[in-house]
Amino acid sequence: MTLRHQLVIALLVLPAPWMAGACSPGDGSSDGSTDVHGAEVTVNALTEAPTGFDGLTNGFATQAAMDEAAAVFTQIEDVGDGLGPVYNRQSCRDCHNNPVVGGSSDVTELRVGHFNGTIFVEPPGGSLIQDRAIDPAIQEVVPPGNEVRALRISLNLFGGGFVEAIADSTLASLAANQPAAQRGSLIQVPVLEAAGHTRAGRFGWKDQHPSLLTCAAVEYLDEIGITTPLLPVEETSNGNSVAAFDHVPDPEDADGSDLAALTLFMRSLKAPPVDATRAATASAQRGSNLFNQIGCAVCHVRSIATAPAGTVINGGAFTVPPALGDKIIHPLCDFLLHNIGTGDGIVQNGGQSTRNQIRTACLWGVRTRPHLMHDGQSATLTEAIGRHANQAATARANFNNLSATSKQDVLNFLSSL
Numbered sequence: 212m213t214l215r216h217q218l219v220i221a222l223l224v225l226p227a228p229w230m231a232g233a234c235s236p237g238d239g240s241s242d243g244s245t246d247v248h249g250a251e252v253t254v255n256a257l258t259e260a261p262t263g264f265d266g267l268t269n270g271f272a273t274q275a276a277m278d279e280a281a282a283v284f285t286q287i288e289d290v291g292d293g294l295g296p297v298y299n300r301q302s303c304r305d306c307h308n309n310p311v312v313g314g315s316s317d318v319t320e321l322r323v324g325h326f327n328g329t330i331f332v333e334p335p336g337g338s339l340i341q342d343r344a345i346d347p348a349i350q351e352v353v354p355p356g357n358e359v360r361a362l363r364i365s366l367n368l369f370g371g372g373f374v375e376a377i378a379d380s381t382l383a384s385l386a387a388n389q390p391a392a393q394r395g396s397l398i399q400v401p402v403l404e405a406a407g408h409t410r411a412g413r414f415g416w417k418d419q420h421p422s423l424l425t426c427a428a429v430e431y432l433d434e435i436g437i438t439t440p441l442l443p444v445e446e447t448s449n450g451n452s453v454a455a456f457d458h459v460p461d462p463e464d465a466d467g468s469d470l471a472a473l474t475l476f477m478r479s480l481k482a483p484p485v486d487a488t489r490a491a492t493a494s495a496q497r498g499s500n501l502f503n504q505i506g507c508a509v510c511h512v513r514s515i516a517t518a519p520a521g522t523v524i525n526g527g528a529f530t531v532p533p534a535l536g537d538k539i540i541h542p543l544c545d546f547l548l549h550n551i552g553t554g555d556g557i558v559q560n561g562g563q564s565t566r567n568q569i570r571t572a573c574l575w576g577v578r579t580r581p582h583l584m585h586d587g588q589s590a591t592l593t594e595a596i597g598r599h600a601n602q603a604a605t606a607r608a609n610f611n612n613l614s615a616t617s618k619q620d621v622l623n624f625l626s627s628l
């Protein structure tokens with residue numbers, strides 16, 4: 212990372228209350244990061260990442276390539292294509308389409324397991340219980356003795372290419388600069404496309420994935436039941452083989468071309484735009500300041516810089532291109548795991564200590580989400596804030612102590628995002 216980037220990150224990522232006493236972020240050499248800035252030292256100007264729900268490319272790919280890839284993202288898979296045998300939906304678009312293709316949705320999925328008093332134990336076949344099957348004989352059910360229940364609502368994919376382009380060391384600096392009582396956890400998770408490599412997790416409610424290609428492979432298999440060169444083995448039905456029902460040779464996406472298209476599409480998505488009219492109101496602007504003052508921005512980080520163009524990430528599998536590097540994004544997110552009392556009891560890639568941790572919800576685009584929090588069970592912003600406890604208890608108390616007008620200012624600010 213260049214000095215200039217370090218300085219800008221120091222200015223950008225630190226919420227106002229902590230800036231005064233903050234020391235400069237580390238040099239990124241001690242965080243286990245596999246991200247390497249391979250080229251000569253560059254001093255590129257940082258620019259704002261493009262935003263929009265307009266279906267136009269952020270510059271990563273040409274518009275024609277993005278449109279072609281969008282057709283793969285929206286295609287409906289059927290049994291002849293390799294759908295299932297166990298699956299959740301037939302297209303990426305079924306769950307990532309609000310307000311436009313690539314967004315989120317009201318669809319939730321179910322994870323279950325057993326807490327034996329010490330550790331979380333997955334049922335046979337894994338914690339994800341697929342909702343659908345191509346034959347009733349292999350319909351998954353919740354096996355007895357699995358009392359842990361977790362719903363996970365779908366996530367917005369806008370701006371994902373920029374999130375992928377954040378250096379591990381930047382996320383480590385964010386954590387290091389948070390007050391100890393609110394400090395988030397950064398976990399290292401496997402990069403499927405670079406066997407043997409790990410990288411800081413940043414995708415999924417549990418930070419269980421490090422890259423968009425890894426996400427595409429996992430989602431194609433888990434949600435739709437399509438095997439790929441990265442994950443060539445079908446999911447089971449409660450641990451039992453579904454081979455008798457699987458008539459398409461694996462990997463079903465034999466040459467990985469669908470996987471490449473899904474990844475290209477996601478990397479080309481612009482960041483979510485704010486509603487400029489709402490954001491310009493005096494109330495929303497007061498709310499924006501209050502959001503910082505009462506400590507929300509400790510976790511819901513306002514601005515983050517992506518790594519310089521030329522940085523090699525994803526265990527060597529991807530080099531940050533100019534369209535995604537040296538960009539400032541406003542995710543209102545630290546991409547770290549926190550225990551705010553909503554933890555769902557599930558362990559994925561982060562080890563037992565993450566059982567009751569959830570990734571900070573990114574508030575960019577939150578106005579497009581009528582169902583809030585990881586389980587989608589909060590119907591209003593006020594309800595979502597009311598569920599913040601433990602590491603976020605102080606921020607919630609600060610919010611509760613605001614006057615009715617100031618509370619409304621914060622809500623109006625959130626509704627502009």
Ligand code: HEC
Nearest residue numbers: 299300302303306363364365366414415416426430431434
């Ligand atoms: C059945 C609904 C469903 C389908 C179909 C689906 N997803 Fe998802 N997606 C989700 C849910 C739910 C999550 C959050 C899961 C979690 O973290 O537990 C998610 C998360 C993601 C993420 C992580 C986003 C982030 O910001 O952390 C990516 C990337 C993604 N999906 C891509 C895809 C792609 C590509 C496809 C098609 C191959 C797809 N999804 C199909 C429901 C779905």
Ligand code: HEC
Nearest residue numbers: 507510549553569570571572583584585595602603606610
């Ligand atoms: C210690 C970190 C932390 C602090 C401080 C914090 N939050 Fe959160 N916030 C989270 C996490 C983690 C989630 C996701 C929890 C879940 O889904 O179970 C979340 C979720 C949310 C959501 C739901 C968004 C969605 O898309 O589902 C809103 C709204 C929100 N926070 C607003 C606030 C506001 C306003 C404040 C200040 C009063 C605040 N948060 C302070 C960590 C924090």
